[in-house]
Amino acid sequence: MSYWLGNEHKLPQGRLTFASYVIVCLTLLLLSGFWKFQILESEYYAQLAERNRIRSIPIIAPRGQMLDREGRVLVDNWKLEDALKEAEKMGLSNAKTKEFALDYIARHAKKQ
Secondary structure (H helix, E strand, O other), X not given: OOOOOOOOOOOOHHHHHHHHHHHHHHHHHHHHHHHHHHHHOHHHHHHHHXXXXXXXXXXXXXXXXXXXXXXXXXEOOOOHHHHHHHXXXXXXXXXXXXXXXXXXXXXXXXXO
């Protein structure tokens, strides 16, 4: 016969009742906390989540020159900002600015 089912070894009713009340109270406490966060403060946490989701972090990726096996420059980096500033000084339109910037970069790459 099982240890707890025997007549001589009954569970103490006072302790069992107290443990039951403690478990019910803790469950109600947890549920009330969940209700508070989900219902009462949902707008606040939605705003926090939205601000956390959208974040703009510019990352500059500097690259060096790419050389062939004999050390000649194949590809070089030129800042597009420099070319665009030159185009603005000359008063070029958007389409012409792009053409000028690409031409500017190509000319400076040939000089090296």
